Amino acid sequence: MNVAVIGMGYVGTTMSVALGLDGHQVFGIEKDKKKIQSLEQGSLPIYEDGLEEKLRELLLSKQISFSQYISAINSCSVVMIAVGTPASEDGRADLTYVKKVASQIGKHMKSEKLIVIKSTVPVGTGDVVKQIIDQELRRRGVDIPFEIISNPEFLREGRALQDARNPDRIVIGCTSSSAKKTMEALYQSHIDKLYFTTVRNSELIKYASNAFLATKISFANELARLSEKVGANITDVTKGMGMDNRIGTQFLQAGIGYGGSCFPKDTDALLQIGKDAGIDFTLLQAVKNVNDTQVKWFLNKVETTIEGLANKKIAVLGLTFKPHTDDIRESPAIRILDFLLHKKARVSAYDPKGIPAMQRIFPDVTYSADPLEAVDQANAVILATEWPDIVKMDWDMALRKVVNPILFDGRNVVESHLLRGWDYYGVGVCVS
Known part of the structure; x- marks a missing residue:
């Protein structure tokens, strides 16, 4: 054909x-x-x-x-x-x-x-x-x-x-x-x-699907905030939830929020479709609100933990909104870099595919050729995107390079046995 x-x-x-x-x-x-x-x-x-x-x-x-x-x-x-x-x-x-x-x-x-x-x-x-x-x-x-x-x-x-x-x-x-x-x-x-x-059903299925997946992500992220308050571990909580076939494990991982070209845009569009039809999408608005505030919530923890960001070197590992793409659209890393620079931090960053696009937005960031170079002399490390070469890097070598061995894992992906000697802060979990 x-x-x-x-x-x-x-x-x-x-x-x-x-x-x-x-x-x-x-x-x-x-x-x-x-x-x-x-x-x-x-x-x-x-x-x-x-x-x-x-x-x-x-x-x-x-x-x-x-x-x-x-x-x-x-x-x-x-x-x-x-x-x-x-x-x-x-x-x-x-x-x-x-x-x-x-x-x-x-x-x-x-x-x-x-x-x-x-x-x-x-x-x-x-x-x-x-x-x-x-x-x-x-x-x-x-x-x-x-x-x-x-x-x-x-x-x-x-x-x-x-x-x-x-x-x-x-x-x-x-x-x-x-x-x-x-x-x-x-x-x-x-x-x-x-x-x-029908044509109209098909058009709505697309938006409804992405909005529902975004809902799962925001639910897990809000639950992560509660977990930190009550002393629970969100990773274990969502694992237990996901064992229920009616819930499932996909898109139930806590982190620093969703990004990319689809979820943010499609969620906003569905909210407007509802508004035009006279429907108050209360649940979907809450999903958006959680996502819009998740990075700030995470960064407040970073700033509080290391007692201020001014003149501190912060290494940000991962710039794309997810691994295996060069897309930085609506990436949480954009808000992270913007926040850090606004707070007068010295920022280094690494990503295997996203650096060229991010350089056009943040030319004042120091971009590195590999993650170990990025963390050299850092006062803290933020993992923002779970690229395999970041998650599996030599954390013992990184430990010898940093000034302060503090890792803020925005994706809850680095296994604890790799982090001997590190102070670890995840999303909905804090293990030192």
Whole structure:
């Protein structure tokens, strides 16, 4: 099947490669000429484990090609919209790019199409896209059949390609039997994972899923604050909770809060969707409030424990919002660095992938080539992202490098037997 994917960002490139590996002929469409040139050379603008290697394989086999021109959709029966929907100032999803693409599709399509919305969009966006395309077709004086499909993505950064190729479920919102058959052909390798529903249900499932996972994280973090007050260990508490199959262990780990391109944006967007519908999302607002204050709560503990931050050297290990990605969007590390610099601390930092992006925001931080260099002469160490080379570094060697052996583990990931001689402070646990 010939498939056009519009928007070569994180989702678009991942889906293009996944569909190509499934045997489809993929046409990636992107208005940014430099990005197209980079992709044609097999180079990705993002870091995602295994994705670049597979892209190069598909380029060699000519299973994938790229174009700046929307007219490339006319070689395809399926057109997938994967452009960004950034947050507006009020938290609503900005549909500017989606609407522009819809208009361009209406202006250029010459034959029947299935328009698949992969971008994360509010409920009712499918209707908006249909109206825009209909309007453009009427202006042209042509009658070309098409159908709008909602097919949200559930890709986790750091393992996006694995998720695309081995999904838990593929949610598809459509109305006609012919569209269902086409989507079954598109995802023939995962036919047992398909869940068909309405377009509006599908649009809401995406937001509801991310908001629920964010709720689990914030619940664990608020419980961690209580654990410190009553002398409990949050790690043991959540482990005991997670043994209940109705609860499960995933996304129940306490830490310094969620970040990234999805959870914060999608939580805000769902709050605004509720507001527009006259629904007071009390629970979801509390989830957001906990996350917004979690880093400050953690840093207050840091400042109190080491009796002030001015002129103290603090090493921050991990800058991306999670390991195995170069994405720093909404990373708790941004708030950590900002707080430390505001308090006049001397800050060193290490991350295997996130330094270039963070340097543009905080040029006054000293960035190191490895974690041991970062902790040299530090008065305290903050672990902000659980990269394997940070968690498993030589903590005995680090002990000999620091001025004060104090570790604030923002992810509760370093095992106690590795920390002989350290004063350890986690989230919801304090063991010295």
